[in-house]
Amino acid sequence: MWGGWGCVRVLRGGYGGWGPHSSSRVKEVGAKDPKSHVGRKPGFPGGASGLQNSSLLLNSWGPEGRERCWSCPPIGMESHRIEDNQIRASSMLRHGLGAQRGRLNIQAGATEDDYYDGAWCAEDDAQTQWIEVDTRRTTKFTGVITQGRDSSIHDDFVTSFFVGFSNDSQTWTMYTNGYEEMTFHGNVDKDTPVLSELPEPVVARFIRVYPLTWNGSLCMRLEVLGCPMSPVHSYYTQNEVVTTDNLDFRHHSYKDMRQLMKVVNEECPTITRTYSLGKSSRGLKIYAMEISDNPGDHELGEPEFRYTAGIHGNEVLGRELLLLLMQYLCREYRDGNPRVRSLVQDTRIHLVPSLNPDGYEVAAQMGSEFGNWAMGLWTEEGFDIYEDFPDLNSVLWGAEERKWVPYRVPNNNLPIPERYLSPDATVSTEVRAIIAWMEKNPFVLGANLNGGERLVSYPYDMVSEAQETPDHAIFRWLAISYASAHLTMTEPYRGGCQAQDYTSGMGIVNGAKWNPRSGTINDFSYLHTNCLELSIYLGCDKFPHESELPREWENNKEALLTFMEQVHRGIKGVVTDEQGIPIANATISVSGINHGVKTGTLSACGYGQADPCGSGEATPGRALIPRVPTGGSTLGTGRARSL
Structure with missing residues (x-):
């Protein structure tokens, strides 16, 4: 969607779209106006030119317009919708600190100062440095979000900067306060994102940030806020994904989530049932929705499937996708969609949108773009749910070394060690509820939806000599079934979100080879139950802007359905x-x-x-x-x- 975008306007209960702004007028930058915020400074680095040569446009908003229609959404630095070749800089300290690393919330590599570091850093500390983004279309810019360098060693962040705009990347016009270049205040630490809004929006194609002062070395990460005013230039191949599904595309608070599930149940009472796995450490219920032709009953020959999301409270896209999936299955079943009817009639589906509701409440306080990488990840008690399960890998591998399998120790459905079951055991409240739920329902296949990368990870997650389960071929098949049906997961030119593409363009990876951990939900599910579980990482941005939800739904819809069908x-x-x-x-x-x-x-x-x-x-x-x-x-x- 493009053309004449004003501000985010979310329609409750339906499609979230963009509404026109009011009380506004568009002026050519060259016109004399004491309120104009676009000007020049002769000789300023970057080639700023006089206003008379500029074709930039400036929106002058009336008071009512400012109050009602303010900021545009992120253009996609963090989500990688902006590609590496759309980002340039005046210089770089080395390739691992190049312009392509200047994305909001990008993480440094496992080894500090490696090929993939945690920011863009200039070659020197001169005030002639800049970082530039090409949106490849006419865009109404409304702000910049800045952040310092992700590092455990360095304390680098930009404390003030100028902003410039261009339509050709050659002639640049600086943003002013009417008399001189406007100085924007940046960061006070390296982790916290800071929003600098433009007092008046500017229409252009390119935007540059010129650092003025900084702490440590000249390094920064950023996101840009902007509304597209025209289609992408024809010589660039970028498909615009538009959904036709009339669903509730918005972020849902705990109360909103509960209400939406209630509405879906009321719309489709014969195929849905809402229940609770238990409570979080703060007492919030962990809600689930069952979708089946006989909800509440386990039927002979009908496999049980589960999708879970929100293990990390700040990874919210999975939460919203499962709420969208509930609506979609209900409405399509009611409308007679044969594919959905077959799936619902032959499968007992369980959808849990928020396994860590306490963490979500923390992340949601800051909202999209403004929480750091870890805010809301843990439970209220400080646990990482994903890796808080019993370590049955060590039990099995130790027994195999002693030749105890399968005579003294089974190779499947391993019991949980007694020390873990003790009331005094250091185990999260949420994990105790999840384990009880796993043991109560005979799940066959499942997946947990996460964020921060774009790939499917399969067991084992814990490092061993083999790193492969006995069902390695099956797990790869299942992982490929999701990745290949996803609209962007197997596009090799995109690369990895944080570092190299560990999947080699296939979109799938063994957990132990990518991010080895012990006590994970996937390994536990495989060794303690009959359920084959995978982790699906939905995208680079853990907390995408609300405007991204329709696009992400279309990216994942077919994959979500295809993966469920593998249970048969x-x-x-x-x-x-x-x-x-x-x-x-x-x-x-x-x-x-x-x-x-x-x-x-x-x-x-x-x-x-x-x-x-x-x-x-x-x-x-x-x-x-x-x-x-x-x-x-x-x-x-x-x-x-x-x-």
Whole structure:
């Protein structure tokens, strides 16, 4: 969408769009006006020219217009919608501190001063340095957000700066207070983002920031606020993603989230049920929505699937995508969409938009762009939920070294160590609730939605010599099913959000090779339950602006549906004794895979495995399901067969 954008105007209950501004007039910059905020300073570095040669436009807003329609959204420095080749600088200290690293909230590499560092830094400390962004279109600029260098060693940040504008990157016009260049006050520390709004918006294509004073070395990160006034120039290939779904595209507070789930349940009472996993440490309920043709009932042969989000409270895109998914499934089912009807009728779907509601409340206080990288990540008690689960990897690998598997220690459904179950154990309130939920429901497949990168990560997350699970091929298949259906995740030219592209353009990566951690939700789910779980990282910006939600919905919608459908690939069935009575806790093994699954303890006593290439026969008790069939039913890449 483009053309004549004024300010963000979110329509409650429907599509969030952009409304026209009022009480405004557009003036050519060259016109004499004592209120004009665009001028020049002869000889100022960067080639500022006289106003008479400038084609820049200035919006002069009336008092009512200023109050009602103020700032534009981020143009996409943090989200990487602005590409590396759209950012230039006067110089760089080295490539790892080049202009492409001058993005808001970008993180330094694992090793300080490596190829990927945490800011743009100029070659020297002269007041002739600048960093520039090309929006590739006519844009109404309304502000700049600045931040210092991400570093555990250096304390570098810009404390004041000038701003200039251009339409050709050659002739520059400086922003003034009517008499001289306006000095904008920058940062007082290296982490906290600071917004500098332009008293009057400026229409141009390029924007430059000229640092004036700084602490330490001349380094900075930034985001630019701007509304597009024209389409992208034709010689650049950038697709504009527009959604046609009439959904509630806005950020939802805890109260708003609860209300939206209530509305969806009222709209589709026959296929939805809202329930709670438990409470957070501050007493907020962790809400879930079940979507199924018989909500509340586990049905024989119907696999259970889960999406969770908000493990880190400041990674909010997953929260909003799951709220959008609830609305979409409800409305499409009601409208007779055959794909959605089949999915809902054959699957028991669980959606949990906020596993860490306390953390979200902290992040939401600052809002999009203004919280730092970690604000709201942890629970109220200071736990990182993602890696607060029992470390069953060490238990299994230690038993394997002693040759205890599978005789003394099983290779699947490992019990939780007693020390972890103690009431005095140092475990978060939220994780205790999540584990109880996992054990109560026989999930087969799931994914947790995160932010800060754009990729799909699969187990193991903990480093071992192999770094691969026995179900490595299945996990890669599942990861590819999401990444390949996502609109941008497999575009190799985008690179990684923080450092190099660990996925080599495929959009998937083994967790241990990328970001090794112990006690993660994925490893625990795989070793303690029958559920194969992956982590989906939705984008570079942890807390995207509300205006980005329609675009991100379209980026992820097909992938969200495709991944859910993978739960129907593989094998499923019921293990019985010779009298036809179902056997609970029977172990099902697949030839060639040193990891089994167990039948449930529910009356159905069924089992499921999301294996796209498994096949074979089930026998009573401890059953062997050979990968190469010996008279059993053969399964290819279609839907699951019952055995």
